[in-house]
Amino acid sequence: MSSSAPLPDLDRLCIHTITTKSWDVETAAKKFSAAGVKGITVWRDAYAGRDITATGQMLRDEGLSIVSTCRGGFFPGATDADRQAAIDDNRRAIEEAHQLGAPLVVLVCGAVPGQPLVESRQQILDGIAAVLPDCEATGVKLGIEPLHPMYADSRSAVNTLGQANDMCEQLKSSHVGVAADVYHLWWDPALETEIARCGKLGALFSFHVCDWRSPTIDFLNDRGLMGEGVIDIRQIRGWVEAAGFKGFNEVEVFSNRLWAMDQDEYLKLIIESYYQHT
Ligand code: ZN
DSSP states (O other): OOOOOOOOOGGGGEEEEGGGGSSSSHHHHHHHHTTTOOOOEHHHOOOOOOOTHHHHHHHTTOOEEEEEEEEEEEEOSSSHHHHHHHHHHHHHHHHHHHTTOOSSEEEEEEOOOSSSSHHHHHHHHHHHHHHHHHHHOOOOOEOOOOGGGGGGTTTOOSHHHHHHHHHHHHHOOOTEEEEEEEHHTTTTTTHHHHHHHHHHOOOEEEEEEBBOOOOOTTTTTBOOTSSSSOOOOOHHHHHHHHHHHHHHHEEEOHHHHTSSOOHHHHHHHHHHHHHHHO
């Protein structure tokens, strides 16, 4: 395995709440903090039904940086009413991030089965443009997360970093950038050049890590921990850092297999695989 970047810094380890989803946000905060983790990305279900402002304070009191919330997006819709409902939901997501004290909302942009991808991409651009005033009012930014093309039918019509960069150029807003996730992007022959381009645009907002297991038995919930699959994560981190990225390395793993294990043991594995394979 090539190692184009130095060993990762524990101070830059962030874990998504969904990675250890059986822990509620209070438990996750205590466990992450005790293990020396410094960042947390909070999925919206993790603060549902809670006082969001107080939850944000609780996280900061545990010494955690709130890196982002997941997720907004799903802008395309078959009807005007569907698209408006998505815009309303994204406005809520931005307000929630503001209350929590998160600087960024990650966008899974959306797609409608049967609707041409070009149409969905235009609806995504229009949807983001419609919520930009909320970003400007609150300071909360949006990170377009390109998804692996296997999700182009129903989850995202944005499938490469090149497309996400194009959208950033079209939207021309300092509030819109990219969430780059190795699971979605590792296969792309243009990845190194598009990461460099994203850095030049000032749009490289976040970096998500996990691994692609071979074989993968479930295309949603069989992600691997870093080192369990085929992605040269350290090489990609090297490209991201060469592009000027100084943010957190965010461990985002959906895995029925890993969710089923003892979560304290799992957290130890996360930290070990972070050092060895990130
Ligand atoms: Zn991600």
